[in-house]
Amino acid sequence: MHSYTLYIITDSNRQFLNVDITTDLALTVNEIKSSINLFFPNGPHLTRIVHLETFDSKEIAAKRKSELHHFTRMQKERLIRKYNANWNNLCPSTINIVQKKSVVYTS
Numbered sequence: 514m515h516s517y518t519l520y521i522i523t524d525s526n527r528q529f530l531n532v533d534i535t536t537d538l539a540l541t542v543n544e545i546k547s548s549i550n551l552f553f554p555n556g557p558h559l560t561r562i563v564h565l566e567t568f569d570s571k572e573i574a575a576k577r578k579s580e581l582h583h584f585t586r587m588q589k590e591r592l593i594r595k596y597n598a599n600w601n602n603l604c605p606s607t608i609n610i611v612q613k614k615s616v617v618y619t620s
Contacts, residue, residue: 517574520603521564521581521593527600530589531559532581534574538565542604561602564593 515536522531522545535541545560568574581589593600 515571517568517571519566519568519574519577519581520562521589522559522562523600524559525561529559530586532578532589534571534578561600562604563597563600563602565603 517534517536518538519532519534520538520541522533523529542562566574566577568577581592584592597603
């Protein structure tokens, strides 16, 4: 049986907030840390997970995600500050980051 984790992720300046769901937090963190923003290199680099909620059902997690999407910025900030007053990164630090190697093909 899967556990569904809802998380709020932000950039280092706390300018952008994104809400999403995952079943494997370790894999998601690895993807976030190793991703390169190819299309928008000057865009936000969402790297700090500041809020986590765990659910047993996908339907309940999706309902909560929908609820948080309708929150205003102020409501999301209050939720984060209620459980994480300093906006610390809640990402597990014991996860090994898998570095992607770039491959260059020559002709």
